[in-house]
Amino acid sequence: MLNRLRQMLIKEFIQLFRDPRARFGLIVPSILQILIYGYAATFELHHVRMAVLDQDHSYESRDLLSRFESNGHFQLTSTLTNWHQISDLIDHGKVTLAIQILPGFSELVRKGQTAPVQVILDGTNSNTALIALGYINEIANDYGQEYALSNLQRTAPAIAVHVPSVELARRPWYNPNLESQWFFVPGTIGSILLTSCLTLASFAIVREREVGTLEQVMVSPISRLEFILGKTIPFFLIAVCQMILIMFIGRLWFQVPFRGSYVLLGIGTTVFLLSILGVALLISTVSGTQQQAMIASFFFIMPAITLSGFSFPISSMPPLMQWLTYLDPLRFYLVIIRDSFLKGVEWGVVWSQIGALAIIATVLLGISVQRFHKSLD
Amino acid sequence: MKLNRLIAITRKEIVQIWRDPRSLLIVFLMPAMLMALMGYGISLDQKNVPTCVFDREGSQQSQDLLKQFQASPYFRIAMVSGDYASLVQAINDGKCSLGLVIPNDFAEQLHKGGTVDVQGIVDATDDNTANLIFGYADAMIAGYSADVQLEYFQSRGHTTVNPPVSVQARTWFNEDLDSSNFIVPGVVVIVMAVIGTFLTSLTVAREWERGTMEQLISTPVTPLEVTVGKLIPYFVLGLVDTAFCEAIAVLWFQVPFRGGIAMMVVASALFLAVVLLLGYWISAATKSQLAASQFSLVLTFLPAFLLSGFAFPIDQMPVAVQAITYLTPARYYLSLVKIIFLKGPGLGPLIPQLFALALFATIIGRMALRSFRKTL
Numbered sequence: 001m002l003n004r005l006r007q008m009l010i011k012e013f014i015q016l017f018r019d020p021r022a023r024f025g026l027i028v029p030s031i032l033q034i035l036i037y038g039y040a041a042t043f044e045l046h047h048v049r050m051a052v053l054d055q056d057h058s059y060e061s062r063d064l065l066s067r068f069e070s071n072g073h074f075q076l077t078s079t080l081t082n083w084h085q086i087s088d089l090i091d092h093g094k095v096t097l098a099i100q101i102l103p104g105f106s107e108l109v110r111k112g113q114t115a116p117v118q119v120i121l122d123g124t125n126s127n128t129a130l131i132a133l134g135y136i137n138e139i140a141n142d143y144g145q146e147y148a149l150s151n152l153q154r155t156a157p158a159i160a161v162h163v164p165s166v167e168l169a170r171r172p173w174y175n176p177n178l179e180s181q182w183f184f185v186p187g188t189i190g191s192i193l194l195t196s197c198l199t200l201a202s203f204a205i206v207r208e209r210e211v212g213t214l215e216q217v218m219v220s221p222i223s224r225l226e227f228i229l230g231k232t233i234p235f236f237l238i239a240v241c242q243m244i245l246i247m248f249i250g251r252l253w254f255q256v257p258f259r260g261s262y263v264l265l266g267i268g269t270t271v272f273l274l275s276i277l278g279v280a281l282l283i284s285t286v287s288g289t290q291q292q293a294m295i296a297s298f299f300f301i302m303p304a305i306t307l308s309g310f311s312f313p314i315s316s317m318p319p320l321m322q323w324l325t326y327l328d329p330l331r332f333y334l335v336i337i338r339d340s341f342l343k344g345v346e347w348g349v350v351w352s353q354i355g356a357l358a359i360i361a362t363v364l365l366g367i368s369v370q371r372f373h374k375s376l377d
Numbered sequence: 378m379k380l381n382r383l384i385a386i387t388r389k390e391i392v393q394i395w396r397d398p399r400s401l402l403i404v405f406l407m408p409a410m411l412m413a414l415m416g417y418g419i420s421l422d423q424k425n426v427p428t429c430v431f432d433r434e435g436s437q438q439s440q441d442l443l444k445q446f447q448a449s450p451y452f453r454i455a456m457v458s459g460d461y462a463s464l465v466q467a468i469n470d471g472k473c474s475l476g477l478v479i480p481n482d483f484a485e486q487l488h489k490g491g492t493v494d495v496q497g498i499v500d501a502t503d504d505n506t507a508n509l510i511f512g513y514a515d516a517m518i519a520g521y522s523a524d525v526q527l528e529y530f531q532s533r534g535h536t537t538v539n540p541p542v543s544v545q546a547r548t549w550f551n552e553d554l555d556s557s558n559f560i561v562p563g564v565v566v567i568v569m570a571v572i573g574t575f576l577t578s579l580t581v582a583r584e585w586e587r588g589t590m591e592q593l594i595s596t597p598v599t600p601l602e603v604t605v606g607k608l609i610p611y612f613v614l615g616l617v618d619t620a621f622c623e624a625i626a627v628l629w630f631q632v633p634f635r636g637g638i639a640m641m642v643v644a645s646a647l648f649l650a651v652v653l654l655l656g657y658w659i660s661a662a663t664k665s666q667l668a669a670s671q672f673s674l675v676l677t678f679l680p681a682f683l684l685s686g687f688a689f690p691i692d693q694m695p696v697a698v699q700a701i702t703y704l705t706p707a708r709y710y711l712s713l714v715k716i717i718f719l720k721g722p723g724l725g726p727l728i729p730q731l732f733a734l735a736l737f738a739t740i741i742g743r744m745a746l747r748s749f750r751k752t753l
Contacts (some may be wrong), residue, residue, distance in 0.1 A: 025671065029675060033679070036679065036683055036684070036698070037683065039694065039695050039697075039698045040683045040684055040689060040694050040698050041683060041689050042689055042693055042694065043421075043504065043505035043508070043689065044504065044693060045690075045693060046693060047692070047693065048692070048693075049692060064542065090549060091720065091723065091725070091726055092725070092726045093712065093726065096690075096692070109541045109542070112539060112541075113539055114539045114540055114541065114542065114543050115541060115542050115543075116542070116543055116544075116545045117542050117543070117544050117545065118545050118547070119544055119545065119546040119547070120546075120547050120548075120549060121546060121547070121548045121549065122548075122549060122550060123548035123549055123550050123551030123552065123554055123558075123559075123719075124550050124551055124558075124559060124715050124719050124720070125559055125686075125690055126421075126551055126554040126555060126556045126558065126559040127421045127505070127556065127559070127688075128690050128693075129548055129551070129554055130509065130512070130554050131505075131508055131509065131512065133546055133548075134508075134509075134511075134512030134513075134515070134516070136544055136546070137515075137516065137519075137544055138512075138515060140542050140543070140544045141519055143541070143542060144540045144541045144542045147541045147542075148540070148541055156535060159530070159533050159535055161490060162489065162490030162491075162529070163490055163491075163526060163529060164486075164487040164488070164489075164490050164491065164492075164493070164522075164525050164526065164529055165491075165492050165493070165522045165525070165526065166442070166487070166492075166493050166494075166495060166518050166521055166522040166525060167492055167493070167494055167495070167518065167522070168494075168495055168496075168497045168511070168514050168515050168518045169494040169495065169496045169497065170497055170499075170511050171496055171497060171498040171499070172499055172501030172504075172507050172511070173468070173498060173499065173500055173501055174500060174501055174502050175501035175502055175504055175507070176501070178501055178504040178507060178508055179504060180504050180505070182502075182504065183502060183503050183504050183505075199671070290666055291583070291666050291670070294666075294670045295403060298407075298674075299407075299410070302410075302411065302414065303410075303414055306414050306415055306418045306419065307414075307418060311688065312418065312419045312420060312421060312688075313421070313423075313503055313506050315423070315426075315474065315506075316420040316421060316422055316423060317417065317418050317420065318417055321417055321418055335471075338502050342502050343469070343502070348470075349469060349470055349471075
């Protein structure tokens with residue numbers, strides 16, 4: 001049996017690596033994806049374009065505005081002279097937000113009254129607007145606090161000493177600088193493994209069926225189990241190699257820390273790939289042509305990635321959809337891989353994910369192997 | 378280009394599409410699935426954040442603060458823990474997204490005056506969610522702090538001190554910062570990009586693979602007639618698809634539609650032309666269904682998802698990546714769709730994007746024709 005399996009594997013590998021275009025397809029898309037995701041997928045705000053319209057021209061207004069500029073999240077791109085320019089810039093998407101300080105600002109502040117600061121935001125990207133608004137409130141609050149306190153120190157020093165205030169001490173665990181790359185790079189490894197392993201494996205079997213060589217293989221002494229193993233082991237190994245390659249890029253190029261255990265990640269990856277190979281076998285039983293296989297895998301990949309929490313948090317989904325995510329192998333794998341990279345071994349958490357994946361893999365492989373046997377008859 | 382030959386090619390293509398009801402089904406099934414999946418599944422909003430509280434003091438003051446969290450729609454006290462270890466556990470297991478630790482001398486410190494820190498612990502693996510949660514928590518605590526100060530001043534008989542500044546924010550185009558208004562128009566773009574390229578690249582590549590393209594070429598039709606004639610039915614299908622997706626966006630997801638329908642038709646027609654020609658070019662160049670479908674997915678889905686500004690703001694990307702986004706047709710269509718949906722009438726901001734799309738259509742069309750001719 002081992003000998004026949006070896007022959008089958010040799011044939012598969014020759015087929016895989018014969019075509020230079022296919023060789024190219026094994027490596028380049030994965031590298032490209034990890035680079036694009038690493039750089040393009042970011043929710044961080046470092047230079048939100050901002051316009052300011054200072055109609056007060058006072059010390060106070062300049063002080064406040066300079067805080068916006070030096071905060072590190074905003075980038076001053078235009079200094080305006082009248083109100084109409086604001087709508088023009090925002091309509092054309094030239095700036096994301098505009099800050100307007102009305103005449104009389106400093107007068108109100110000095111009198112001890114509340115002076116308004118007008119902020120106009122482009123809400124077409126609601127996430128950016130929401131986070132930017134958070135920063136703006138924080139800056140204005142800090143300014144207000146400081147101003148009021150220094151005022152009080154002059155007028156009523158005895159009271160000023162004891163003014164109480166409460167602050168939030170932010171403790172972002174595992175990702176202290178809130179870097180998007182740390183979130184997306186490990187996730188991308190999961191999504192690349194899913195797409196490449198699934199399409200390669202399902203296409204390989206369907207191609208054999210479409211071209212008609214499947215019958216030839218079946219009349220040879222190779223048993224069905226050997227055929228299934230011969231068709232899945234190569235893609236398993238390729239996926240593992242791809243993973244090692246992109247993990248290197250993630251670690252060395254993007255400098256994402258790895259705090260967990262390689263053994264645990266290895267076990268998790270193995271179980272994950274088994275479940276994906278189960279899906280690939282299943283797809284190959286329902287499709288007769290490569291085109292159908294392509295469409296079927298697309299119908300699996302899209303929901304799998306959307307529901308996995310890869311880029312959008314599961315906790316923000318409606319409850320029904322949150323339930324659906326439990327059918328998605330990628331969902332569990334992403335927890336494993338993100339935990340391994342950023343958190344370090346949390347045995348309990350990771351094992352429960354591996355257990356869930358193992359259940360999915362067993363069910364999928366069970367069904368697909370059975371169906372696959374039938375489809376060969 | 379002769380009209381009757383063009384009509385003949387188009388008629389042949391329509392017959393072919395009609396005979397293959399399965400792919401026709403996909404034309405409508407796929408958009409519906411993607412719209413439902415992404416329209417509901419893609420959201421960054423955080424509401425009812427499960428919060429774990431470790432109140433080391435349990436005083437009147439600390440309870441007041443926690444009550445404010447409880448009353449807020451953004452937080453939900455999911456767990457009250459008696460020790461630090463169980464709070465750590467709750468965060469690591471993902472049971473709670475925010476851990477609040479109130480120091481054991483909270484009331485005393487407040488009484489003495491000065492700044493008291495309340496620790497907010499968030500699992501920041503997902504940096505964006507962490508950032509949003511911190512923002513909300515900050516606002517809650519700032520509000521509580523202001524209350525405490527007011528009380529303090531009143532107790533000292535000091536005239537109340539008004540906060541010197543207040544931010545009056547107005548959000549244009551998406552007043553409630555509803556994330557479905559931001560995501561759903563983008564989903565329309567992704568769906569169109571994928572469907573358009575997918576459709577042509579598969580059907581045209583099939584013709585090459587089966588050798589029927591040679592038969593077509595041996596007839597008196599010119600390459601231009603073949604190209605235009607073959608694309609017309611897909612173009613019409615694509616336009617129907619766009620209308621279908623936009624109807625879902627407006628009627629189901631309640632996204633406002635403030636611009637003109639005519640403008641939307643023009644923009645969509647231009648984008649469809651780009652995508653269909655791209656698919657045609659890919660299939661003429663690769664001549665294999667597998668390669669064509671792989672290429673078209675990599676060249677349409679990934680850029681439409683990542684580089685168009687669909688979810689990730691372009692102006693926050695590194696400069697080199699920003700430069701690449703200019704080569705992504707979806708970028709222009711997305712900004713058109715967002716303007717037409719959310720911003721409304723006014724031709725000014727639309728013109729450069731329309732022009733860019735027209736330019737793409739011309740260039741890609743020429744490339745497609747050339748690689749088609751070369752193969753003759």
